[in-house]
Amino acid sequence: MTKGCLRWRKRTVRSRCGIPTSWSRENLARTIDTLTERVSPANVAKRAMSRVLDQASRPEVQIGAAVVTAVTVGLVVWWRRRG
Numbered sequence: 001m002t003k004g005c006l007r008w009r010k011r012t013v014r015s016r017c018g019i020p021t022s023w024s025r026e027n028l029a030r031t032i033d034t035l036t037e038r039v040s041p042a043n044v045a046k047r048a049m050s051r052v053l054d055q056a057s058r059p060e061v062q063i064g065a066a067v068v069t070a071v072t073v074g075l076v077v078w079w080r081r082r083g
Contacts, residue, residue: 037043055061 056065
């Protein structure tokens, strides 16, 4: 073995920035857990539903929904009486 190989083996104990590899592995594990949580279909559905409920609680959205509903009901009644 050459001297360069020995130096390389010593470096495998620590990452390039001097942090022990066990810390890097823990950090990688946390990152993977976070990504897994973000892309989980159940969590994506929960976040989407939460956003919809937050939007639905706004007065502007409620007024808009009421107007659309009233127009739709009016058109259906008009169409049935006409035909």
